Amino acid sequence: MFSNIVKRFLPTIRHCRFVSSSSSSSSFSTNFSYRQYLVSDLSNINLIDRSVSLHGWLQYRRMNSFGVLRDHSGLIQFILPSSMKEERQIFKQTPVESCIYINGILKKRPEKDINTNMLLGHLEIHVTDFKVINACLPVLPLDVSKYHESDESTRLMYRYLDFRRDIMQERIRFRSAFIAKVREFLLKHSFIDIETPSLFRRTPGGAREFIVPTHLQNGGLFYALTQSPQQFKQLLMIGGFDRYFQIAKCFRDETGRPDRQPEFTQIDLELSFVSRENIFSLIEQLLVACWPDKIEKIPFPRLTFAECMSRYGTDKPDTRxxxxxxxxxxxxxxxxxxxxxxxxxxxxxxxxxxxxxxxxxxxxxxxxxxxxxxxxxxxxxxxxxxxxxQYKIELRKRRQWNFLWITDFPLFTPMTDDRTKLESTHHPFTAPIDQHLSLLSSKKDWSRIIGQHYDLVLNGFEVAGGSIRIYDSFIQRFILHDILNLPIEHLEHLLKALEYGAPPHGGIALGLDRLLALVLETEHIRDVIAFPKTSNGKDLMAQAPSQVEQSELDYYFLQINKKKYH
Amino acid sequence: MFSNIVKRFLPTIRHCRFVSSSSSSSSFSTNFSYRQYLVSDLSNINLIDRSVSLHGWLQYRRMNSFGVLRDHSGLIQFILPSSMKEERQIFKQTPVESCIYINGILKKRPEKDINTNMLLGHLEIHVTDFKVINACLPVLPLDVSKYHESDESTRLMYRYLDFRRDIMQERIRFRSAFIAKVREFLLKHSFIDIETPSLFRRTPGGAREFIVPTHLQNGGLFYALTQSPQQFKQLLMIGGFDRYFQIAKCFRDETGRPDRQPEFTQIDLELSFVSRENIFSLIEQLLVACWPDKIEKIPFPRLTFAECMSRYGTDKPDTRxxxxxxxxxxxxxxxxxxxxxxxxxxxxxxxxxxxxxxxxxxxxxxxxxxxxxxxxxxxxxxxxxxxxxQYKIELRKRRQWNFLWITDFPLFTPMTDDRTKLESTHHPFTAPIDQHLSLLSSKKDWSRIIGQHYDLVLNGFEVAGGSIRIYDSFIQRFILHDILNLPIEHLEHLLKALEYGAPPHGGIALGLDRLLALVLETEHIRDVIAFPKTSNGKDLMAQAPSQVEQSELDYYFLQINKKKYH
Structure with missing residues (x-):
């Protein structure tokens, strides 16, 4: 039922229910449920010729007697005997995808009837009890039994039916298992899982942040949804937490950018007393530990930004x-x-x-x-x-993983609309390399300064980015105020914090959605997110965003002004 | 350094760095860091008379020669020999809480000098190299070295210094370890960790939800921040995921309610094919597996809502x-x-x-x-x-854990301001008990219907709530529309989903912040949250919420209307 790639990875997760200290007599799947077995439990040969019951969905029905029951673990054929007249009558009218219950004797199928296309094609259940738990509408908006994929908007509108397809079960279950492995590795290495707020205040520079109105002080005060836990993780280092991580939900108002989501997930981490080398080694070992395929060699190759641009014309080259x-x-x-x-x-x-x-x-x-x-x-x-x-030359091999570190980015980049002004190439908290600290003193040298920023690229996609941070309050203030001309009052708390014995620190954030889209070979990151929005930020199933009542806006002292936005 | 209660629980987490498959020659704490040792590593007797180096904070200084270095793992005394004239001069001017580096020989202290108040009071480091990595301001707004607690607003304003206190390190580290245990248990039992969106649409009924303006369609369209993953987890069950969990960030605009937070965390879970009994058993076993103290007996006692009110005058009694x-x-x-x-x-x-x-x-x-x-x-x-x-009679014993299930709540409660109208006691997705399904047909019987809702109470606090859900579209529509008179168009997607063979399902959500506040015996939930807001929703450190520029509001087609809110 699962593709080979994922099979290699999932067994430990999917089968762990059999190794638990469960006191259940029959199967671990009965724990905390009135369901007796999952389909996959039936491969246990001790169950043959025994009475078994299952709860699942009607995947397929032929006439009034043959059916296939599906649950997330597999498929099993069942037969209603001719003696069950009444049940056969009901069964005949049961639409596929109805939620059903069957009880019966598990039997080996005669040699000639074995279905080699089904994992349990050598088994069938001779039904003694059949119930429709919840009937499905007779017409389905999308085909859940086949591998065939409906158009994406239908899939998003009926996500709950889309989930019933093997491929979606596989992707979402893989995501859970992958995150579990990441956590396991980081916890083993003394990282502390710390939740940071989503409701915060505007961070100057960077992406557009969603704002959230509040009722406080007769209106006019807004939270901003955090675009990353950057400030918090630096404050945690200053607070002595040394090693932080979080599977962090981040928000950016980037509506309209293809394959972006207004909310997305990062594997975010930060360490005190680290060098770039330490972080490279950490991430390489993390990926080796969590990646479903064998990663051939670490350390990963590295390229400086300058060399990368010169050889590939991009800072995220596909080096396959x-x-x-x-x-x-x-x-x-x-x-x-x-x-x-x-x-x-x-x-x-x-x-x-x-x-x-x-x-x-x-x-x-x-x-x-x-x-x-x-x-x-x-x-x-x-x-x-x-x-x-056109030439059928395979250049970009499937499941070849070319990880690549890009280093030595310029700390500042001229702004697109006014090239006399500088902006941070990464973000304003990135430290210059030690040898270039002295260049800060002369304006003409600023654009020559190399930063301690690094990106991780995989097969042409940027999958992680991070830096060693500035831990000196004076330098941080100088860069923010004198070089970048950013409104410093938004960051006074961080500047203040740096004055209280801040340790040297650095970190990185991995784009979880993109990593998963690559490893699961999906076209969009939407395919590895349970409930994604369209590229223009809409939830097609629930029709979000939506209008709110005027009374709601009144509570926040707001009114809509339809004047054209400039 | 850690209280006894937490010590019992944390060792596996805190010491796991010593059992890793690290290839490091000296200590696991050197992995992914240029730091050689943590203070706690020094208890290894093989290090005595060897050269060691540490990075940490200056906890205490006496004259120009004696100091105590702190990291999160402990305290160690060090001595600058009289030969280090220059370093002594620098040391003398180093404020406490500066970030420092020391290198030296680890020595046993003479018997008479052993400090029995320090875990490593029998050891000291004879310094050969001393560096100030980052000096701290000479005056601290709060005392980090002592157990003494500054007032809460100072602590929140300088959270990064508050974190340096043992008690805060302990709480935040405990939180991480507790969540890890919860996840471990649930993953072992085949639960899938699924992230659900925070940006969604208004759910009718329930708490006030924050709204998030969007730029779409010339204004007027808003997301709502989800107050719980309720709808998503039901849709996941309909999609065949059987067992879902999430450590879920939830949002409610409840500014001003004491000890509430605008964002908070729930251990949220849902299962298909379950009874109330299954969920009780699951949560009992989960808590036994994760609680730092031994939980004396499961199953937990139960009381019906009626009996509970009759005996204790509340639905969350402290039964100690x-x-x-x-x-x-x-x-x-x-x-x-x-x-x-x-x-x-x-x-x-x-x-x-x-x-x-x-x-x-x-x-x-x-x-x-x-x-x-x-x-x-x-x-x-x-x-x-x-x-x-006044009478010094100990009624409510510390660290006695009286868990209690409350069951059989009425499905509907008369509304406070119009007692002829009904609202859901729990939420509108809760199923009636099977025996009361027939009462739905007669309006006069509605208030007699018992719901399949359950609360878990611990020592007088509600720590969890959940229910078996309605999985029949007709009943759900009838309750929403005919009984509760809620605007059904906001929930059409869920009603539709129930028509496609939805399985019977139920779930529960545990209030993580409250559970942690109880087990860590803190006064407020703010003490177990890394970056909490005040009870009126403010971030004192960064001054959020704050004003945003008019251009920002223009982008969202909004303007502020200061007229008084009614």
Missing amino acids: FDLEIEHNLEQLSITSPISLNDIKCIIDDNDIQYDNNNRKFLLNKTDNEEECLIKMGRLRLKLADILEK | FDLEIEHNLEQLSITSPISLNDIKCIIDDNDIQYDNNNRKFLLNKTDNEEECLIKMGRLRLKLADILEK
Whole structure:
């Protein structure tokens, strides 16, 4: 019932119910339930020719006598004997996906009737009692029995039916098991699981935060939903907690960005008295311990930001294939492994030429080298698509895991709309490397400063980011106020806290949803989230967000102003 | 360093770093850190006369040579030899609570110098290297070295310093360990850890929910922050997940209610194919597995709501002491174990008389018997206070854990402001007991219907509540619409879901903050929450909630309307 990949990983979790200290006489699945067996329990050969009862869903029905019962552990065929006239009559009218109860004798099927497509295809139940617990509507909006996938909006609208498909059971159960392994590893290594607030105040810089009106002081006061536990985890380090982690719900108002969610989950952690090397080692060992496939080698390879941009034209390269950018005097080039004569439209960008004799894509370097590199980076990915789809050359192997650390980012980046101003490349709490501390004193050197920020990239996706933090109040204040010109009054509490013997500290956050989407090979992160919203932030099942009554707004001293937003 | 109670519980968690498969040569505390040892590592006798280095905080300093270094694992004295002239000069000016590094030789102290008040009072470090990593301001707003507690607002304002006190380290670490045990138990029993959204839509009835404005569709659309995962967990059961749990963050806008928090944490769970008995047994075994003290007997005692009110005048009685209410014809009475002649003002309520000859408090039953019982229930608690405080009679023993199930609540309760209308006693998803299903058909019988709701009470506090749910769409619709007159359009998705073969299911939620406050014997739940808000919803450290810029409100098509709220 489960794919091979997940099977390798789940057994310990899924079967642990058989190794518990349960006092139950028959099966652990009866613990805390009036249900006697799960389907998977029936593989126990001692149950053959014994009376068993099951609760589940009617997966399939043929005429008035043959049915298949499903629960999350598997499928089992059952037969209503001709003597059960009344039950057969009811059964005949029972829609699939109805919740049913059966009791009967577990039998081996005759050799010729064995269904090799079913795990328990050699067994069947000769029913002695049959009940419909809760009938299902006769027409289903989506097909739950097949692997076939309905369109996504139907799946989201009827998520509870979508959950009944094997693949969704597998994904959500895998998520639970994966998080359990992460926790186990971190707790074993003395990390403390600490919940931090979601209702907080605006953090200057960074993503747009949702605001939450309050009734306090006749209106005008708002919480902000935390976009990450960043400040809290630093305060915990200052408080002497040394090793913190949290599977943290984070909120960002990023409606409209593809494959983002207004709320998402991070594996968030922070340590005192650590170097970048320590954090790299921690995360590498964490992933080895929790990843369902064997991770071939640690430590993971590393690239500096500069080298990464130069070779791949992106700071999150997919290194499962080469096609690296070559620097030839005034030109950038990518050498293609085959002639692309017969491909009509490969390049959208008029600046890139194709030299068929040397099988090279060429781009003349213009003033902005970074922009050129980004163009070549995009070309590299497009080229990979074409080679895979049209030429059937497998460049990006499934279940090959190319983890890669990116280091040595510039601490500051010129702002897009005013390149004379700087913003933090990561966030304003990231420390410069020690050797560049002195560059803070001269404005002209600021853009040269390298920060102690690091990203973890997996097969072309950024899956984690973190940094060693500033623990000196003076430097933190200088960067916030003098370099970034941020409104410092929002962060006075953190600046103050740094004055009370703050320890050196650093941390990282892993994007759980993205990690799971990669390891489960789903198209969207929505497929690894139980109740996701659409890319424009809607819950299609419950129709959220929705209007609220005026009295509700009055309570918060608010009114809607439909004037156009500029 | 830790209280005895917690010591019994924490060792497995706190010492697990020594049993890890770490490849570190010296100590597990060096893993993923450049710190060599924690103070607690120094109890290893093999380290005596060896060179050790530590990172921590300066807890105490005497003159220019004696100091005590603290980390979360303990305290160690160190001595700067007279040869270290320069370091002594620096040390002399180092404020306590500065973050420091020391390196030196670990020595046994001479017999006469052993400090029996310190766990490692027989040891000291003869320093060979001393560094101030980050100096602390010379004046601290609160005393972190002593058990003495500053006033709460100072503690909340400087939470990061409050964390450095042993008692706070203990509480937050205990919380982490307790949650880990809860998870371990539930995962072992096949529960799946599933995250559900915080951004959802208004649920009719129940507590006031925070609203979150969105930018969608030119304003007017709001999320609501979920007050509990109730709907999601029912949808998960309908989706075939059978056993769900979540350590769930919940939100309620209950500003101003004492010892409540706008965000709080529940151990939330739900199962398919369960009876009340199954859930009682589950929770009893869960608590036995996770409670730091031995729980003397399971199953826990049970009382029906009616009997509970009749005997204790409350639905959450503290049963560690008797003083039960007696029913004598037209009077209610509580017999006091001693004469209270000399107590001046024990009863605020003029209706209650004291009969000194029979040592009884008496109240004539008036029309509303329930009100009378509640009065006597309050008297019972007041009486207990007086007997304990003034007469030194220990009624409510510390660390005696009287768990108690309350069952058989009425399904509906007349509304306070219009007693002809009914509201749900628990919530509108609770099922009636099977025998009372037929009473739904006649309006006059509605108030007699008993629900399948249950509360768990511990020493006078409600610590959990749950129910067996309605799984029939028709009954659910009838109760929501015809009996409760709730706006059904907010719940169409759930009503629809019940039509697709929903299984019978039920669940419970434990109030984690309250449970921890009880087991850690703290006055407020704020003491077991890392970053709590005050009772009126403020974060004193960061000054949240705060004002937001008008541009922010414009983005959400909102404006503030200061008109008085009615």
